[in-house]
Amino acid sequence: MAAVSRQTVSNAVNSPHLVRADTLERVRAVIAQVGYRPHRAARTLRTRRSHLLAVPLQPPTDTIGGSVLDQFLHSLTVHAQAQDNRVLLFAAEDDDREIALYDELLDDHDVDAFVLTGTHRNDRRTEWLAGRGAVFVTFGRPWGADAHHGWVDVDGAAGTFAATMDLIERGHRRLAFLGWPDGSGVGDDRRFGFDRACAQAGISITGWRLSVVNELAAGRAAGAQLLDADEPPTAIVCVSDTLALGVWTELTARRLQPGRDVAVVGFDDTPTAAVIGLSSVAQPLNEAAMACLRMLTDVLSDPADGPPDPVLLEPRLTSRASSG
Amino acid sequence: MAAVSRQTVSNAVNSPHLVRADTLERVRAVIAQVGYRPHRAARTLRTRRSHLLAVPLQPPTDTIGGSVLDQFLHSLTVHAQAQDNRVLLFAAEDDDREIALYDELLDDHDVDAFVLTGTHRNDRRTEWLAGRGAVFVTFGRPWGADAHHGWVDVDGAAGTFAATMDLIERGHRRLAFLGWPDGSGVGDDRRFGFDRACAQAGISITGWRLSVVNELAAGRAAGAQLLDADEPPTAIVCVSDTLALGVWTELTARRLQPGRDVAVVGFDDTPTAAVIGLSSVAQPLNEAAMACLRMLTDVLSDPADGPPDPVLLEPRLTSRASSG
DNA sequence: GTGAAAGCGCTAACAT
C-alpha cells in the first residue's frame, strides 16, 4: 500500500505536478505493482470526457477505391490509441439520420469529437455540428462554403499535376484527362492539376478531356473514344484507379500494352493498381489521420481558439509499368 | 412532469413489467417529450455493461481482398447499432499486444464482448479470452483445436464445389485448381471443395493442382505454367480473386479471352472482380455479421450455457463473363 | 406497484 488518499492517486495520474516527487514515485510504484487502471465509465461520468472519437462508417462501395478509407481508419485507430483515445464506429443511411446519431453520441456517450469523411457540397452535418458546438474535423475540404471548422485534405490538383508533369518529362505531348462530371469538388480539383501542368508546358488539350461516371465500363468506353480519335493521345491521366482500370482493359483488349503503347495513370493507389502495375497517385493517409488527431487535440485542449488552420497534404506519385 | 420517482423512470425503461400500465404510459410520454435518454457512463458504472463490442482492426493488406473485412465491419456496425450496441475499434501489432488490449478493454471499458476475425492455428487470443471468461465470437473457424467458443464461418469448400460444378455443367472436363500452400486452413478448405466436385464427376486432376502465395505475379506465373502444359486445362478455379486476377492477366497477355478461351473463377467477390467481369464466390458477409451478433446476444443473456452452436454459412457463386 | 436509500469509481472543489 502507498498509504495515501484516493485523491492523491487521482492527482498522481491526472495532475502529477500537484504531487511531491517522492510521493509521486511511491504512488506510481504501487500503481504499477497492482496494475491499477482507472475505470473509464466512472471517469467519464465525472469529467464528461469519454476519450472516444466517433467515426461514421461509409457504406462499402462496389468500386476498387474502398480501401482508401479503410487505411485511413486503421491509421486513425492506431494513433488515437497511442493517445489513450478510442474509435467508436457508427453508420447512418443519410445525413439526417447521421445528425440524429451525433446528438445521441454526444448526449449519451459524451463522445469527445467526430472525424467525418466524405464531405460534400452543402453538407448539413458540419453545419449542425458547428451549431451545436461539437468538436470535429473533416477529412475532406468543405467544398463550396467557407470553413468554420478544421479540416485535413489531400491536394488532388498537386497529385495530377505531378502525374502529368512526369508524363511530359517522359516525352509525351499528346495528353488526355479522363475525369468525372463537373461539380464533384474532388474531381474538379484533380482535373485542375492536369490543366495547370499542360498550360505550364504549353500543351494544348482541346478535345482530350472526357468526363464520365466512376465505373470501369465508362472508363473503358471513354478510353476507346480517345484511342479512336484522329490523333489519339499517347498518355491518359485518370481521376481514379477505377477509370484507369477501364482504360487499361480497353488497351489490353486492343492488344496494346499499357506503358509501352499508351501511358496510363490512375489516382488513389489502390491495391489493384499495385497488383497490376498501374501508376497511380497515392494519398498520404497516415499523415492525414495524424493531422486529424493533432487538430482535435489542439481544439480539445484550447476550445476558445477559433477553427484551426486547415492542413493540405501533398500526394505522392507511384510510378509503375503503366507509365512507360 | 410525470410526478414519479427517478426509480420508476428507471424501471419504465429497463423493466417495464414492474410498472403499472398507466404509469408506464405516462412516463413514456414524458420521456418522449423531453427527449430523455439515459447516460451511458452512469449506466455502465452501475451495471458493468457498456453495450460496447470491441473489434480488432487488421492492418490493411496490399491485396485486393481487403474489402471483405470492410463489408463485414460495416454490417456489424449497422446491426449492432440497431440493438443499442456500438462497435469500438482497436488495433494491435501481434497477438500478445492484442491480448494486453483485451485486458484493458475489459477492465477499463467494461466491453461486453469481442468479435475476432482472422483466426489462425494455435490462436492464443481465443485461449486467453476463454480462460478469462470473456464473451466473444470469431468470424472464422478455430482451425486445428476444438472449439471452446462460438464461431461463424463461411463454407469455403461448398463455394469451390459450386464453382467447380458450374464449370463441369458448362462442359469443362480439364479443370485446374490454383491454391495456396498447404496448412492455411482457409486454403485447404477451398481446395477440398474442388477435389470433391472433381471426384464426384469422375474427373482426374493429376498435375493440375498448383499452390502459390497470394500475389498477382505468382498467380500469373502459375497460370502460364498451366497453359504451357501438354494438355492445358480449359477452366481454372482459384482460391482467391488475387490469384484469379493473375491468371486473367496472363490470359490477356496471351491474347486469350477469359471465359471464351479459358474459364477462370476467383474467390471473395471483391469489387475488382465485379469490375472486370471475373466470376467469383461471394461470402455472405451480412449474414455472417448478423450471426455473430445473434450468438453474442444469446451468450450474454444466458452466460450459463456452454459455447453456442457454430454457424457455417453457404457462399454464393457469382457468374460473370469469365465463366464463359 | 412505487418510493427511498445506497453506492458503482472517479475527480472538482474546498479544507487543512
Place this chain on the structure above:
DNA sequence: ATGTTAGCGCTTTCAC
C-alpha cells in the same frame, strides 16, 4: 502538498 467531502446519473436492494 495532501486529505476530506460531495456528487456525476444511474440501478440494485429493500422498505412500504
